[in-house]
Amino acid sequence: xxxxxVTLVDVGPxxxxxxxxxxxxxxxxAQLVAxxxxxxxxxxxxxxFVSPKWVPQMADNLAVMAAIxxxxxxxxxxxxxxxxxxEAALPTKPDEIVVFAAASEAFSQKNINCSIAESIARFAxxxxxxxxxxxxxxxxxxxxxxxxxxxxxxxxxxxxxxxxMKDIGVDHMGVADTIGVGTPRKVQAAMERALKHYPLVEVSxxxxxxxxxxxxxxxxxxxxxxxxxxxSVAGLGGCPYAKGAxxxxxxxxxxxxxxxxxxxxxxxxxxxVDAGAFISGVLGRPPVSRVGRALLAKRAG
Amino acid sequence: xxxxxVTLVDVGPxxxxxxxxxxxxxxxxAQLVAxxxxxxxxxxxxxxFVSPKWVPQMADNLAVMAAIxxxxxxxxxxxxxxxxxxEAALPTKPDEIVVFAAASEAFSQKNINCSIAESIARFAxxxxxxxxxxxxxxxxxxxxxxxxxxxxxxxxxxxxxxxxMKDIGVDHMGVADTIGVGTPRKVQAAMERALKHYPLVEVSxxxxxxxxxxxxxxxxxxxxxxxxxxxSVAGLGGCPYAKGAxxxxxxxxxxxxxxxxxxxxxxxxxxxVDAGAFISGVLGRPPVSRVGRALLAKRAG
Numbered sequence: 001x002x003x004x005x006v007t008l009v010d011v012g013p014x015x016x017x018x019x020x021x022x023x024x025x026x027x028x029x030a031q032l033v034a035x036x037x038x039x040x041x042x043x044x045x046x047x048x049f050v051s052p053k054w055v056p057q058m059a060d061n062l063a064v065m066a067a068i069x070x071x072x073x074x075x076x077x078x079x080x081x082x083x084x085x086x087e088a089a090l091p092t093k094p095d096e097i098v099v100f101a102a103a104s105e106a107f108s109q110k111n112i113n114c115s116i117a118e119s120i121a122r123f124a125x126x127x128x129x130x131x132x133x134x135x136x137x138x139x140x141x142x143x144x145x146x147x148x149x150x151x152x153x154x155x156x157x158x159x160x161x162x163x164x165m166k167d168i169g170v171d172h173m174g175v176a177d178t179i180g181v182g183t184p185r186k187v188q189a190a191m192e193r194a195l196k197h198y199p200l201v202e203v204s205x206x207x208x209x210x211x212x213x214x215x216x217x218x219x220x221x222x223x224x225x226x227x228x229x230x231x232s233v234a235g236l237g238g239c240p241y242a243k244g245a246x247x248x249x250x251x252x253x254x255x256x257x258x259x260x261x262x263x264x265x266x267x268x269x270x271x272x273v274d275a276g277a278f279i280s281g282v283l284g285r286p287p288v289s290r291v292g293r294a295l296l297a298k299r300a301g
Numbered sequence: 302x303x304x305x306x307v308t309l310v311d312v313g314p315x316x317x318x319x320x321x322x323x324x325x326x327x328x329x330x331a332q333l334v335a336x337x338x339x340x341x342x343x344x345x346x347x348x349x350f351v352s353p354k355w356v357p358q359m360a361d362n363l364a365v366m367a368a369i370x371x372x373x374x375x376x377x378x379x380x381x382x383x384x385x386x387x388e389a390a391l392p393t394k395p396d397e398i399v400v401f402a403a404a405s406e407a408f409s410q411k412n413i414n415c416s417i418a419e420s421i422a423r424f425a426x427x428x429x430x431x432x433x434x435x436x437x438x439x440x441x442x443x444x445x446x447x448x449x450x451x452x453x454x455x456x457x458x459x460x461x462x463x464x465x466m467k468d469i470g471v472d473h474m475g476v477a478d479t480i481g482v483g484t485p486r487k488v489q490a491a492m493e494r495a496l497k498h499y500p501l502v503e504v505s506x507x508x509x510x511x512x513x514x515x516x517x518x519x520x521x522x523x524x525x526x527x528x529x530x531x532x533s534v535a536g537l538g539g540c541p542y543a544k545g546a547x548x549x550x551x552x553x554x555x556x557x558x559x560x561x562x563x564x565x566x567x568x569x570x571x572x573x574v575d576a577g578a579f580i581s582g583v584l585g586r587p588p589v590s591r592v593g594r595a596l597l598a599k600r601a602g
Contacts, residue, residue: 180595183561184520212516212554212591213561219485219517243598246591253513260484260514290513290547294481297544 003227005264009043009204010036010251012279013064014079016236018048018057020283026060028282030067035275036233037071040267041251045098045230048079049089065092077138081112086126090133097130099123099170100140103161104147107178116161124168131169139170140206144190145182155186159193172202174230177217180210180246184220191224204228207249209235209288214249215257222261229254234276235288250289252276270295304528306565310344310505311337311552313580314365315380317537319349319358321584327361329583331368336576337534338372341568342552346399346531349380350390366393378439382413387427391434398431400424400471401441404462405448408479417462425469432470440471441507445491446483456487460494473503475531478518481511481547485521492525505529508550510536510589515550516558523564530555535577536589551590553577571596 013032017024029047036044046068052059061078070076077096080086086097101119102108108116127137144158162173173194177187187205194203205221206229207214218229232248255267273287273295280287287293314333318325330348337345347369353360362379371377378397381387387398402420403409409417428438444451445459463474474495478488488506495504506522507530508515519530533549556568574588574596581588588594 181561183558185562209513209591210595211557212510212551213558215513216517216520216558219520243601246594250513256512257484257514257517260482261486290510293547294511300544 001225002222002261003225003263005266006222006227006229006258007042008251008254008265008267009045009077009228009230010041010233011045011206011230011248012036012233012236012251014045014048014058015230016232016234016248018055019238019240020057022283023057024282026063026067028279029060029064030069032233032275032279033064033068035271035278037074039271039275040265041272042073042266043075043077043096045077045079046094048081049085050079050081061088062092065089065094080126080130082122083126083129086129094135096136096138097126098138098140098174099126100142100176101161101165102142102147103153103158104143104150106149107143107147110149117164120161120164120168127169136171137169138172138174139165140174140176141165141194142176142178144175145177145186146179148179155189155193158190159196162194162197166197172204173198174204174206176206176230177208177214180208180213182207182217183213184216187217188220188224191221191226195224195226200225200227204230206230209246209249209253212246215253218249218254219257222263233272233289234280234292236279246288250276250287250292252287252289252291252295256291302526303523303562304526304564307523307528307530307559308343309552309555309566309568310346310378310529310531311342311534312346312507312531312549313337313534313537313552315346315348315359316531317533317535317549319356320539320541321358323584324358325583327364327368329580330361330365331370333534333576333580334365334369336572336579338375340572340576341566342573343374343567344376344378344397346378346380347395349382350386351380351382362389363393366390366395381427381431383423384427384430387430391436395436397437397439398427399439399441400427401443401477402462402466403443403448404454404459405444405451407450408444408448411450418465421462421465421469428470437472438470439473439475440466441475441477442466442495443477443479445476446478446487447480449480456490456494459491460497463495463498467498473505474499475505475507477507477531478509478515481509481514483508483518484514485517488518489521489525492522492527496525496527501526501528505531507531510547510550510554513547516554519550519555520558523562534573534590535581535593537580547589551577551588551593553588553590553592553596557592
């Protein structure tokens with residue numbers, strides 16, 4: 001039942017860096033992507049095409065996409081929440097685009113000022129247009145395990161939104177625990193609902209370590225055979241709902257667990273720690289990754 | 302198969318504080334114990350009876366045992382590695398004593414200057430004497446998942462030392478991942494060996510979060526029915542083998558996962574976070590617990 005190979009998408013360059021207040025240079029972003037692919041990552045979420053008013057850190061999206069040195073066999077994705085974003089992104093030739101909806105009605109209203117149904121209607125043409133251009137569409141379902149406004153989200157509600165996204169042709173379903181409150185059995189229940197509408201190969205988990213639960217949640221997903229996960233090198237990306245708390249699970253920590261389980265990722269953990277140390281140095285703070293800290297401490301002797 | 306109730310031993314006052322360089326006052330230690338029992342902990346490892354030359358932080362063991370306000374239904378344990386320790390501890394009336402052996406020959410030699418067999422021979426009379434005094438003996442098997450000198454430890458080796466401890470009458474077997482390198486399947490393999498010689502109710506897991514693996518390891522143990530775990534409030538206790546890295550899993554993080562799994566612990570997580578915040582304040586640093594940090598950040602609004 002447990003998979004023998006897992007594919008990790010490193011979302012550090014986009015999801016990880018997007019909330020950083022101090023601008024990170026285009027060169028440093030491209031360098032981070034280069035180090036991730038050198039470490040063996042085969043999927044990297046590079047940047048987003050959203051209004052620089054909302055996410056100033058990603059204003060250099062065109063420059064970043066031009067600066068990365070693409071490597072054969074590696075897929076590069078970008079976040080494009082609307083047609084304007086997709087149109088801007090297309091000339092940069094992303095392999096995949098990412099669109100997202102919330103599992104929580106309150107979150108959708110507060111975060112993007114429209115209902116879940118409206119948000120999905122809004123990106124239906126994005127999906128259509130991307131497909132016409134031969135680009136795969138990854139869907140992310142945020143707040144699938146809990147919402148900062150509504151609290152718990154039921155598996156029924158997860159399935160409802162999964163179905164809406166399936167209906168407009170989204171190719172891949174990423175179940176995202178945006179605030180990190182999920183625990184293994186609840187995560188399995190949500191995943192099982194996604195798996196009713198998407199094949200195993202097109203379902204992934206995106207977990208936040210805000211309450212330290214991310215690795216157990218990934219382990220619980222592995223038990224269902226799920227073998228695609230997002231992670232963020234050095235644990236880049238805090239939690240906007242609890243200042244000072246942890247956000248995305250660190251790629252290093254996931255790889256350490258998978259190595260121990262004998263599950264292949266194709267990732268060189270030492271080079272991954274290098275990438276995490278590099279970007280943490282740029283940001284002027286230690287990596288959030290426990291594996292990163294422990295291995296760096298060991299190297300320091 | 303999953304247990305409906307889990308008992309946690311908070312080892313923060315002993316294992317957590319023992320390596321702190323700055324002395325923590327007896328009053329603060331007693332206050333920590335008081336806050337843990339107020340939070341619902343039913344087992345607390347209070348102090349150790351070892352030479353103050355080796356562990357100066359525990360030199361006030363008699364004073365701490367005198368200062369705690371015992372609560373009916375709570376069990377108080379102390380570490381007594383030898384007869385001298387036990388003799389000093391007995392007048393303080395601990396409910397349980399803890400003795401430990403290493404699963405790694407190299408670790409035993411480097412850490413306590415004798416072979417595993419010698420170390421166990423040395424505490425055989427401790428077990429006998431404790432039993433004569435009506436005191437339960439908990440055994441801790443350190444480095445059960447890996448050793449800083451030898452690397453991986455086989456399940457065969459774990460079983461070998463478990464059997465030696467069983468032979469001298471140790472009542473309870475705590476499988477300890479001292480350097481935090483264990484991952485779920487290897488932890489299950491080690492646990493299964495302990496369970497060949499001890500009943501489920503007398504086996505526990507002691508996990509370190511140095512590589513972020515502790516909660517997934519606990520989850521993997523729950524799947525075997527194991528329902529006793531050590532944890533340390535606020536994640537007290539660093540890792541002496543990787544400076545700046547994380548040590549004991551934080552009790553708050555374990556309780557959060559168990560709550561999510563619907564497994565009863567009798568512990569009030571908010572009061573537990575209070576205890577963690579209190580001792581972290583004494584030590585002048587934020588709690589290592591991710592749940593502690595997230596909930597404190599939420600309280601701060």
